Amino acid sequence: MPDGQPPVYDPNTRRAPLTPITPQAGTYGAPAGTGASGPGFKYDRATLQELADDWKSLADEFRSDLAKANVIAGARGPGKEYASGGNAEMVRTSGSALVTTLFERQQYCREMANRFVTALGKYARAEDTHSTEIKQTGGSL
Template identity: 45%
Template sequence: MAVPEGSPTYEPGLRWSEVDRFRPSGGSYGAPVAQGAGFKYDEATLHELVKEWTDLAKEYQDDRFDAELIAVAQPPGREYASGDNAEITRQSGRALMEALDQRVAYCENMAAKYVAALGKYASEDERAASAVNQQPKGIL
């Protein structure tokens, strides 16, 4: 399967389960920052990113509930094969729970980074507004 040419794109609200992930789409991660590595986003995109990372963390938390059921699986019978199979299933459930916990933490961390970026965005807007308000009023 071929990967499309060009830069990756970001589409707010896009769910990978709803589209072919290798289909080119509109949107943009933002313009590259001239002074170094990274990207810059507008305020609306930052809000959408916070929402999407928070929603993804919630989905992983919901999945963790199901993983707990796997982690406490009981054998269907009282023979050694059923008991051994149930123990392996429980180990898999515990591993899944641990992986989901890591994913929740990652998503929450990403959302926090975008919230911090929004704070910087708001601070810069306030600074710019203050500078504009200090200018003399009227026509010069």
């Protein structure tokens, strides 16, 4: 190092080049100039199914973690002295908080999965309705 100075960390020298992120599916909100109002998501059928499956999978992971957290919540001290008992009590308290948190996250993921399944059902009903209307006018899909 020049002049015996230690190296100085400069975070700007370690940045990866920025690449634009292109959305794969869906949009948020109403497209400009459509007259539609209000926020919302618009996805195709495959994307809705994939999102529902992803949320279900994440919920299943939390359920698996819950089983392990219950072991922590039931910890016992290795000995009968005060230190072991006190340590085990603190571990059980932490384990109990972990169980509660994981359970809430599992529920949230299941609710999100159900929302996408519900949206998928609405999508299918709307598609069936439009298909019926087209057929009644003599058109075909």
